[in-house]
Amino acid sequence: MVVIGPHNPTGHAPSTDEWNEISKFCLTHNLPLICDEVFRNFWWGTENLVRPDPKDFPLLLTLDGLSKSFGLPGLKSGWVVLEGRDQSRVALLRRALEHLLDAFLAVSEQSQAATEALLKSSVGQAWMRSLAAQVGQRVANWGSAARAGGVEILVPLAGWHLIWPRNEPETENPADALRKETSRLRQLVLDHGIVVHSGTWYGLSHGDLVTTGLTRPTPALIRALAAG
Numbered sequence: 001m002v003v004i005g006p007h008n009p010t011g012h013a014p015s016t017d018e019w020n021e022i023s024k025f026c027l028t029h030n031l032p033l034i035c036d037e038v039f040r041n042f043w044w045g046t047e048n049l050v051r052p053d054p055k056d057f058p059l060l061l062t063l064d065g066l067s068k069s070f071g072l073p074g075l076k077s078g079w080v081v082l083e084g085r086d087q088s089r090v091a092l093l094r095r096a097l098e099h100l101l102d103a104f105l106a107v108s109e110q111s112q113a114a115t116e117a118l119l120k121s122s123v124g125q126a127w128m129r130s131l132a133a134q135v136g137q138r139v140a141n142w143g144s145a146a147r148a149g150g151v152e153i154l155v156p157l158a159g160w161h162l163i164w165p166r167n168e169p170e171t172e173n174p175a176d177a178l179r180k181e182t183s184r185l186r187q188l189v190l191d192h193g194i195v196v197h198s199g200t201w202y203g204l205s206h207g208d209l210v211t212t213g214l215t216r217p218t219p220a221l222i223r224a225l226a227a228g
């Protein structure tokens with residue numbers, strides 16, 4: 001079972017009740033849970049982010065990395081935390097993953113050393129907190145600029161992507177929806193130099209657009225999005 005929590009781009013993360021359901025399912029079917037937490041430092045909810053409890057899963061693999069938390073995708077460093085009820089499976093999987101990750105997906109020695117230093121040092125921890133605060137501010141700026149410009153925007157509960165929901169009805173012919181979306185994306189690139197993703201890349205509909213909230217919401221761009 002794989003859960004992306006917080007999810008990208010919606011920012012959804014399971015509630016305590018949802019985690020309990022997921023746990024019951026994994027225990028009943030003796031399934032490992034893989035939980036992708038790369039956006040956990042970018043959680044904007046007022047309640048704390050609820051995380052899966054290792055005691056509730058036969059095997060829990062939590063994924064994280066430098067790419068998002070430290071804004072360092074170029075270092076190509078991520079990690080898996082192995083936990084769970086079944087200690088013999090945890091030990092077996094640790095041996096297997098150590099072999100596989102060294103043999104086939106080795107991370108450079110420099111990146112491995114940098115990862116440890118960043119995670120253990122107070123400088124690294126301060127860097128992580130400051131990045132999250134800056135990103136939170138930028139995403140919030142987008143939310144207020146969009147509201148002020150009369151544009152409907154979904155500010156996620158986590159992460160840094162914004163969703164501009166389609167304004168056409170769901171029943172629209174898919175070929176027409178694709179044509180309209182393509183022309184809108186093209187106009188945004190050519191007129192404003194901004195690359196906006198099609199929602200279909202994320203399992204959303206044609207016409208739902210996804211963009212980063214890391215940039216500055218210029219008035220011209222807000223007007224272009226409002227014009228739809």
Ligand SMILES: Cc1ncc(COP(=O)(O)O)c(C=O)c1O
Nearest residue numbers: 004007008036038065067073078
């Ligand atoms: C939810 C989620 N997990 C993992 C990744 C992969 O991150 P990276 O390969 O940069 O470490 C991404 C990238 O956008 C993501 O959105």
